[in-house]
Structure formats: C-alpha cells, structure tokens
Amino acid sequence: xxxxxxxxxxxxxxxxxxxxxxxxxxxxxxxxxxxxxxTVWAGFSTRWYGExxxxxxxxxxxxxxxxxxxxxxTLALVLGTxxxxxxxxxxxxxxxxxxxxxxxxxxxxxxxxxxxxxxxLFVALEDILGWPAGRGIETIVxxxxxxGMAFVAIIVQARLAAFDRSLEEAALDLGAxxxxxxxxxxxxxxxxxxxxxxxxxxxxxxxxxxxxSFVSGPASxxxxxxxxxxxxxxxxxxxxxxxxxxxxxxxxxxxxxxxLTLRRNRGHDAPA
Amino acid sequence: MKPRRGNSAAxxxxxxxYFWLLVFFLAPFLIVAAISxxxxxxxxxxxxxPLVFAGGPVPALAVNLGNYAxxxxxxxxxxxxxNSLAFAGGATLLCLLLGYPMAYAxxxxxxxxxxxxxxxVILPFWTSFLIRVYAWIGILKPNGLINNLLLAGGLVxxxxxxxxxxxxxxxxxxxxxxxxxxxxxxxxxxxxxxALLEAATDLGCxxxxxxxxxxxxxxxPGIAAGCLLxxxxxxxxxxxxxxxxxxxxxxxxxxxxxxxxxxxxxxVASAVAIAMLVLLVAPxxxxxxxxxxxxxxx
Numbered sequence: 001x002x003x004x005x006x007x008x009x010x011x012x013x014x015x016x017x018x019x020x021x022x023x024x025x026x027x028x029x030x031x032x033x034x035x036x037x038x039t040v041w042a043g044f045s046t047r048w049y050g051e052x053x054x055x056x057x058x059x060x061x062x063x064x065x066x067x068x069x070x071x072x073x074t075l076a077l078v079l080g081t082x083x084x085x086x087x088x089x090x091x092x093x094x095x096x097x098x099x100x101x102x103x104x105x106x107x108x109x110x111x112x113x114x115x116x117x118x119x120x121l122f123v124a125l126e127d128i129l130g131w132p133a134g135r136g137i138e139t140i141v142x143x144x145x146x147x148g149m150a151f152v153a154i155i156v157q158a159r160l161a162a163f164d165r166s167l168e169e170a171a172l173d174l175g176a177x178x179x180x181x182x183x184x185x186x187x188x189x190x191x192x193x194x195x196x197x198x199x200x201x202x203x204x205x206x207x208x209x210x211x212x213s214f215v216s217g218p219a220s221x222x223x224x225x226x227x228x229x230x231x232x233x234x235x236x237x238x239x240x241x242x243x244x245x246x247x248x249x250x251x252x253x254x255x256x257x258x259x260l261t262l263r264r265n266r267g268h269d270a271p272a
Numbered sequence: 273m274k275p276r277r278g279n280s281a282a283x284x285x286x287x288x289x290y291f292w293l294l295v296f297f298l299a300p301f302l303i304v305a306a307i308s309x310x311x312x313x314x315x316x317x318x319x320x321x322p323l324v325f326a327g328g329p330v331p332a333l334a335v336n337l338g339n340y341a342x343x344x345x346x347x348x349x350x351x352x353x354x355n356s357l358a359f360a361g362g363a364t365l366l367c368l369l370l371g372y373p374m375a376y377a378x379x380x381x382x383x384x385x386x387x388x389x390x391x392x393v394i395l396p397f398w399t400s401f402l403i404r405v406y407a408w409i410g411i412l413k414p415n416g417l418i419n420n421l422l423l424a425g426g427l428v429x430x431x432x433x434x435x436x437x438x439x440x441x442x443x444x445x446x447x448x449x450x451x452x453x454x455x456x457x458x459x460x461x462x463x464x465x466x467a468l469l470e471a472a473t474d475l476g477c478x479x480x481x482x483x484x485x486x487x488x489x490x491x492x493p494g495i496a497a498g499c500l501l502x503x504x505x506x507x508x509x510x511x512x513x514x515x516x517x518x519x520x521x522x523x524x525x526x527x528x529x530x531x532x533x534x535x536x537x538x539x540v541a542s543a544v545a546i547a548m549l550v551l552l553v554a555p556x557x558x559x560x561x562x563x564x565x566x567x568x569x570x
Contacts, residue, residue: 019447024399098298262387
C-alpha cells in the first residue's frame, strides 16, 4: 500500500523539514561570516563569537536568565508533578473542572494577557500586603513557574495515564508505606518524563520575552530582552553567534534526554 | 476506578497547585477586569481603581466605561482586532494544509523512524522563539538571502518587498506554530488502525475515497486540537507583528503592548486584554476539552 505513495510522502517530509530548518541553518552559516552585513558572505570568521563573549550586557543577562530558568523550572516541576498526579488519578473532587481549566488554559493563553495580568496582580499584592516589594527576579520566577507548571502537569498526566499500576500494588502488598511507594517505585519510573518536564519549563523560561518584560523590574534584564532590543535595531552578527550557541546546546540536551528515555523505556513498560 | 489506599495520604498535596493557580492564574484576570474599568492617572501605579476606599466605610464606586468606548470608537483598535483574527485564521489553515501531510508521512514512516522524525519537528520549538523569528529578517529583507538569490539569478530587477508586510507576518506565524499542529495530528494518525484502510481498499474504495471516508473523519480530534493550539496563541502574538510587521499588520497583541509600554495607559491595556479574552473564551474552552481528551487517551 505504501510503496506507491512512498516517494510522495518523502517529498512532503523533505519540504517540511527544509521549511523548519532553513532559517536556523542560515543563522548558523552567517554567524561565521566575516562581514558585518549579515547576508553578504565575506569569508569565514569566528570574530562574532569573540565579540559576543566580550559583550558584558549579554553575559550578565544570560547568567540572570539561566538563574531564573533554573529556579522557575524547579518550582514548576514540583507544582506541575503534583498537579499531574491530581489530573491523572483523582477523577472526582469538588472544583475539578476549574482545576482542569486552570492547568490547561496557560498552555494556550496569549503571553501578553498572562504578562499584563500577573503584573497587575503583583502591583495589587504589593499595595495590599507589601509583598512582593517591587519587581525583579522574584516576580519573573513566580510568573515562569506558573506557566511552566501547566506544561509539566500535561507531561506527567500523560505519562501516568500509561503507567502500569500493578508495580505500585505489588509494593503496597509487600508492605511498603504509600510515601515509600511514591519515592521508590512511581517517581523513579516516571523520571524521564520529569526530566522532560523540567527541561521544557527551563527552556520556556529562558525563551520568554513577553511575560518577563511585563513583570520585570529596572534591574532585571533577561537575555531575551537584550536580544529583542538589539534585534529591533536590525540584524546583528553577534545575535547569529548567540543563536548558534543556543541551537548547539539545545540539540545536545534534547539528544541526551531522548537517549536516556529510549534506554530507560527499553526493558521497562511501554513509553508514554 | 476503585479508591486505593496508596494514594489517600497524598491528597492534601492537591491544595498546593490548586491554591497556586487560583492566586497566580485566576485572580489576575479578575484584577485585569477591575482595572479595565478604572481611570488612567499620573502616579504609581498609573491608574485609579473603580473602587476607591476614601476614608468612609463604604468604598466609592467609580466605574469608568470610557476605556471600552475608546476601543469601539477608534478604528485602530477594531482594525487590529480584525487583523488578528484574519492572520491567526489564515495561519491556522496554512498550518493544517502543511502539517497534515507531514504528520501523515511521519505516522506512515517505518516504526523506527517515527521518533527521530518527530524529534526533528520538536527541536526548533526548543530553540529560542525570538531568534527563529529574527532569522526571517535576514532571509526576507531587501538585501537578504532570498532577494540576493533572485537578483543574482536575474529573476527580478529589483528586490521584492518581502518584509514588514502581511506576507512576512503570515509566513512567520505559520513557521512558528507549525509544530503545534503536527504533534496532535501525529498523535491521532499514529493510533489509527491500518486495518481499517485495508478493509476500505479491499471493499473497492479508491485511495482518495478511503482517505476521505476513513482517515480524515478519524483524525478530526487531532485537527481540532492542532487548530486551537495554533489559533489561540497566534491571535495574541506580539513578537512577530512587532519584528516582521509593518503599518498595515497591526495586531491586537502589539496594541496591548504599546498601550502598556509606550502610552503607559494601564486601564486601556486591560480593556484590550479583556476584549481579547472575550474573543478567545470559546476557543480556550474547546481547547481544554480537546487537550483533556488527548491527555487521557495518551
């Protein structure tokens, strides 16, 4: 059946991946361009990488973004895992409909709305409670953890839906306490999904411009804000170099994560 | 599902994410709604709320509908609103037309290939959104990659206007949101039993008819989920119309941003947010059902 249509399907895939990857490849190629005019080739050079590493504003912003992303992803992992367990295993409780809504809506909510609404919340809270005092790293972490947890919750829920519960039952029957079962059986078995969730929350935080712009303070400029203001002024070879570093790091991380998932799923139960 | 003793101990933990989302997700919308009825003012914060606690025991109510009147009265807002609908709708349709064949091809690929192919769809999503949008500037600008190639090949005499117009905005929307269409489509197409298609073929169905009568109806849940995942965020997109758009491509997300950051008019920005939410409330409710179903079936 597929033999006749195979060339057509291959052509579709080739065109689709060309569309997805051509812009990324062009960024990488031009990051090694000696010319300042990004799209005119003037020979191979690593000059922009040197300038990028010497760019203090970008270095500081990158460090701040990594710090925020690590904190937000960790918080999102804890909250999202609990939420994922609730979604997958608690079929009935008062307000479940609202809970399902609140864990799925952040996945699609336009960022400008999330950003504005969180800013107004922080301003109102400061007005009433005196906390958070001003805006900065703390408020960005809270905002990123909130939308990161929705992604973690969906991943954990999907993994638990495919989870073989006889393993937990065996442990319970052998006399393990419920908390012990959770930490010794359940969580280790879903660890690849937890890692994926953490990485996703981390990446989303690292990538976020809009929400962070709303809830940041004067002293907390994240990497996307620096990129955005530089890009607004036109193309810049340093940003191409930064993009290349980004792509390399992300590719390596994703490859490691998928390799770990593959290895773990082999010989265990079916992948989610 | 019968209750299990293994879980009962953990359920107080339910309160944690619930409370968190009430405070950091739901409550903010109520505040936005309240401030959209407030008045812009000079100060910190730059507005007066509709409820004023001015000494007395009963707060004075000063509801101001002027922000909404402004949205309805000024054609700029209405045009941005309609533009957003048109761009997001067009992007959804184009993503479907591009994404469906891709998802289908991945789902019909040899089993060992499927995960790597899917990973290749997801990978761009893990790299910076901002940088991927930025990449198109270098490709589309008058002295960019495409125009340089066209000029060098003698196909055009002067650079084509590819940037800062409806074309570049729509292209970047499709490019950025395509993975969100492919993933749910793949999930439904991959689960589809090939025996159904074989049965249709054995009964004399031609391939096109078998596709229309079997594959397409069975993949409707994936189509619905994919369309919603593209349409909803695309309506509120800010980065794409800001970096790749022009004067004719104003979108509602950019209007909100400008009201907030440039005009510093928080009440009008809030009213714009509420107007956008009213538009998106039905799609979001549908998305929740589509995603919920997908999550439970996965």
